Amino acid sequence: MNIPVGIAFILAFFAGFAYFGRRFLGDLYLERAIILGPLTGLIMGDLHTGLIVGGTLELIFMGASDIGGSVPANLPIGSTIGTAFAISAGLQPDQALAIAIPAAIAGSFFELLAKTVSTIFVAGAEYFADRGNSGGVSLMVHSGNFLHFLADFIPTFVVLSFGGQAAASLANLPDWLSSGIKLAGNMLPALGFGILLSMLATPALIPWFFIGFLLAIFAKFSVLAAAFLGICAGTIFVFQKGGLTIVRQADEAEKEVEQLVPEADRRTIFWRSFGLQSAFSFDRMQALGFTWTLIPFLKKLYGGTEEFARALKRHLVFFNTHMWIPGPIFAMVADLEARRAQDPSRVDEQSVQAVKASLMGPLAGIGDSMFHGTLRPLMGGIAASLALDGNPIAPLLFFFGTNIVHVFVRWWSLDQGFRLGGNLFERVDQEGLRRVMEGAAIAGLVGLGALVANWFSFGLAPTLTYQTGNYSLPIQNMLDSILPGLLPLITTLLVYWAVRRGVRNTYIMITLLIIALVFGGIIKIFA
């Protein structure tokens, strides 16, 4: 059955909008499968299928993230197309993966294209900046974002409109193929789990992963319960080691930092900082978004003078940091610009650039570890486990669970930057920050362990039995009496091992797929 053009348009719009959100709305994680799967289901009138497909995809792509501008699998395209066809063609959720995964992998081409083509908006912005035309710079920012929107909107719309027949043929697959695909759906999350384990685990922390796994196997902990327990364990760890101080009190009475940026301008910078990733291009990355955030403030300082053009131009240089915590950089740059406006001889252009260049890398490192590497997968895992139970709260829990933290750290880090200026980093308690990161990793590992135990289920086929005389016992039962979930655990650890050996994600995925098709479909060893 084909999807009506109107529905296809709406679905494609949301796919494009979700990706646009990563550019202009501060990266609200709208493009994750756990959001778009259920949303697509809701629009198509089958929320349940949306939850199952979205939840499974979220687990498979749990470790996929765009650290430092790299291009991961395209979840907006994959999850929208997979869910929509699952519903329109009446496919099983695991058959939907046969569409969603290739679509997500092929779809990454369009993000690559958008980030490459966006170079022209950089050139355009430089042209307007030279002429002190901030309206022109803004136009380039919005055009770039529109292009990024189209990069996901067009392919989704085209495939949804014309791919209905091909998708429907998946419903009538031969038995071996459909049982192979079913097993693949159960095995592929090992990829997400393995990558995540690689990000979180150190030799000292890896027992926490096994604790989570054992709690779920023997005490039947849900992922949510295990995650709560992990958060408690992480908190105990943090306080045992010295507490939750990230920014220390001043040792002695410090000279008050003179506040040069008025409250109203701070608010403007806060709201505009959500657009940091605008018109993202490979050669300048967040340069346009950074400039766009500061435009009103720079205009106020330098409007109508030659310095305005120079200011726009000096911010259009390569810049890339974590999208949630650019605050301290914006605060310190705004402060320097305000000082330069008072007396250009006191602050030269180099010192403005130096602040940006020296802060962007470390802040990106901290943010990627804490948010992309820990918070998002933890919330994604909890939400996916609820979604697979058919609980419609799942996407909301994920959205608010991540974004309450997001908006808070965005505001807090900007505010601290304004209050303390350069003293902020003098006062950051390095040990405190480390404790918090370690505590968060503990929580993540316990949750991950429970996730492996709960949502990664395959075993030996019941036809494989141990025979002696009249007595017969399925071999899987023998394994279960040693440790239920043994095979999924081993698979996760093998993937983790391969990830640590630098094997490419695509190869790991293809290997898992072949194992599933051969040993689940053709020779029925696993089920």
Next chain:
Amino acid sequence: MKIALVRIDERLIHGQVTLGWSRAVSANLILAVNDLVARDQMQKKLMMMAAPVGVTIEIYSVDEVVEKLNANTWPNATILLLLRNPIDMVRLIEKGVQVPKINVGGVRSPGATIKLTKEVVATPEELAAWKKLDEMGIRIEVQWVPNQGLTVLNDIVRKRK
């Protein structure tokens, strides 16, 4: 002492290094090497702050790091050696550090105009350094994050005049 990865990355410490590579090669010590950063207390502190769990970050100048590596300062460490540009890398190798293979992230210093790949843009001096590294027989791989695609830089720099 084991040098598990040698990387050139303009931004030195950031997510691709802390979350990606340090884990992928199981490093427990990241040595960030740059003469300017090593003299800047503020920048040093910032970089050390971004250390992922279980990893220490130390920052040295090229001369200091060569001296410390030769003195076998870290006998039990698995090291990720991180430099900012190919020029420093040539200096490091000429001072006797063995480098069989180089991994490259984003490298685009201010004023660089010679585009080699989408990740690497060079100044004329940097291009000369890249060529020199190629002539030393070192394989140079541009790869932002582990487990994703890579581009071999050797052929590309060899073709450039």
